[in-house]
Amino acid sequence: MNYNLLIENLTNPALLFFVLGVLAVYLKSDLEIPPNSSKFISLYLLFAIGFKGGQELSHEPFTSEIGWSMLFGVFISLVIPIYTFFILKRKLNVNDAGAIAAAYGSVSAVTFVTAVSYLESQQLSLHGHMVAIMALMESPAIIIGLILISIFNKDKSNKIQKRSVMKHSFTNGSVLLILGSLIIGYVANAKQAEGIKPFTNDLFKGFLAIFLLDMGISSGKKLKAFFSFGWFPIIFSIVIPIFNGCVIAMMSSIVTPDITNRFMFAILGASASYIAVPAAMKISVPQANPGLFLPMALAVTFPVNITIGMPAYFLIVMNT
Template identity: 55%
Template sequence: MDVSLIISNLTNPTLLFFILGIVAVFIKSDLEIPPQISKFVSLYLLFSIGFKGGMELAHSGLTAEVSTTLGIAVALAIAVPLYSFFILRSRLDTANAGALAATYGSVSAVTFITASSFLADKGIPFGGHMVAAMALMESPAIIIGVILIRMFSEDNIPQHHSLKHVVREGFSNGSVLMILGSLIIGIVSDEKQAEGIKPFTSDIFKGFLALFLLDMGIVAARRIKAFGSTGGFLTAFGLLMPPVNAVLAILVAHALGVSNGNAFLLAILASSASYIAVPAALRLAVPQADPGLYIPMALAVTFPFNIVVGIPMYYYLVELLCKGAL
């Protein structure tokens, strides 16, 4: 791998703020972002990326590549939790295996946003429909996870939490609703009118991303301390499964003629794990599952790995494959 690519990613200000958050916890600093500000910043990021994606999707229209990419995204959201479940079930009970499978089949919006910023810095084009791909991957993974738990569990899952309820919870979750709503608004908005909010949707985006990653660094460092007693299997899964999922996404995208930027973002989506939408849905649908497993794995193991190592690694693999070296 090109060393300059690694150095470029490690010296990115947004990543450095993430590392600062981790350092703050380990030196026992009182640095923290107030919860309400953190929530506002996360909603802003989802709003901005959704709105800009909608505008881009309105320009590009429903082309063959758009349809292919969205189809790959949904297929990955179904396939990843399926094979993840059977790997995890070898060491975990059914409820926790299903919850973790849903977590890894779903996506991290913050990882996607960071990867989008990475591409923008390099001047590599990608489609606005990738925001739609991200939104589409949230709910299928949750539904597959719940179905697997009900199929293989020896315990009775509360029947009042129907699949209809799970789907509604998945789509009504604040983060999912914001990204979908902003995407739709971006599609239908008048282009000239949209120019009026461009300073808010674009110009201050990276500053808010840096602030949010600072907060994520603090939260991840705190979570990883609690996660340390669970053993090596889950840690290994949280570090090895993302590259496996990313390579699968890249190979499929390349075989179907998806462009480099979109293939890279598909890899990011396939390799990330949800710590917002999935926990919100699973806390009601599968109360037997332990949030002390699936939240720290996504937030304290996989998320830092993807931000620091995964983004340059997957980008390198996309470039390598397109040069015919694989």
Template identity: 40%
Template structure:
């Protein structure tokens, strides 16, 4: 047991996670600390471009193989399946109606790209190898969960859950366009392209991520304070338990297809994370009657801080034990 605790503690005590914790503490203390909106937007674009390009360059060096297609298939399956597990858990633990439970469940099949980027940074700090194509797996897991959520609502009462603008907005989502686009550019240009822009996307990466996670900690803490009246004990518990359920499902899938430790960890992180950008935007279009305060507070105010501060060290220990 001491070795487990030591391992978790060493993975917690890294600058990225500690800066996120600082943001949470500042929010809870009602500090006036803030990051300008324009700077936060730039950092988000930088992180997406960096992780996408590095993943594409890694794929170019490694080459596509069976592992890529198995990982993509596992990611898409998990994204479809996790909302059903989340929906069942919500029915057991909470009193949410079917539409709100489905809307919440859809967030947990999709992914948080910031959690994924933080996880890759943790792997780089620990020197653990992971496959670059996991960036493509992350992009593939954005949309299937939304389909599962809409199916759950449709099955329960015939709500009209389609909108002409929904699929256009999903496909044109800025984070997906930049992530997949930079991944493709990295794959095409390979090592030569990486050598050209490495001073921009490699050296400053961890510092920018620290500042970005400070801002995310502030946002998560303030969201939780503002909407805490909407969280029952059951909902709050769900926000901490569901990431563990998703990670366990991914551990089984990743072990079955033989993912290496670093890639297995990233698949667990993707399955454990909850979207707070792409899916909320989709739910506002497809299910405007659903309570946005509930699903946003759960994904951003509960599950995101849980994953960053507690979940990542647990998933890394499980993937490498």
């Protein structure tokens, strides 16, 4: 095993800022990122990755490999919530099981962005069509999660507002911004894109570090209450993402031989949504406990992926 990859990731400034945020909470520091600034930074990251992806996509001819990759991405986001729901239902109620299954079937845009930074540290570049695949994978898992809750929920008085949820799953801010930025980046020519390159490229890693500091602070605040749910959610939110990422890293060779694409598929399969899914569940399944699925995705799975997961998935795609 190449331990240099693991050490390099563990000493990545972005990750260390995340750790600093968690540490600040435990030291009872008053360190915080203002909510408006945090929202702006998250919007900036989605905009930058979408625009850069669109620029890359404009130089890529549409091939059968890209078509199969898109279908593979949707397949992942449909299968993961189904099998995880039945694991979760053994220990949790139907509403919580469905919400968590949807979160783990959907994707984390911030984990995706961090993975792009990881690729760059390995002197590799993201292919633009992976941004489109990430956007495609947001909604199917939400829909499957809601279908499973509808089927297995014995309390028929809690009816899910399917139309509003379907609309939200396709128009929530993160999906709309990244798709919109992707399209704008695709239609902009190289000269036009050069004009905003300092904003989309040069500032990216600095903003990512500050955003991960904010994520660390948020995670640290949620961990205390999360531990009261026992060991099952903790074990699930560590084991399942690593399992998903490793299996998908190997399976992805069926649809693409490209190392960067396979690595990003592993990240997408291993990540869990803590933005789009919680927002959708708040509308449709208010009975689901956000104090359970939010810390699982944000405070456990996210740091596991950016510390252990990324080097592991990268090693798998390099050696299979």
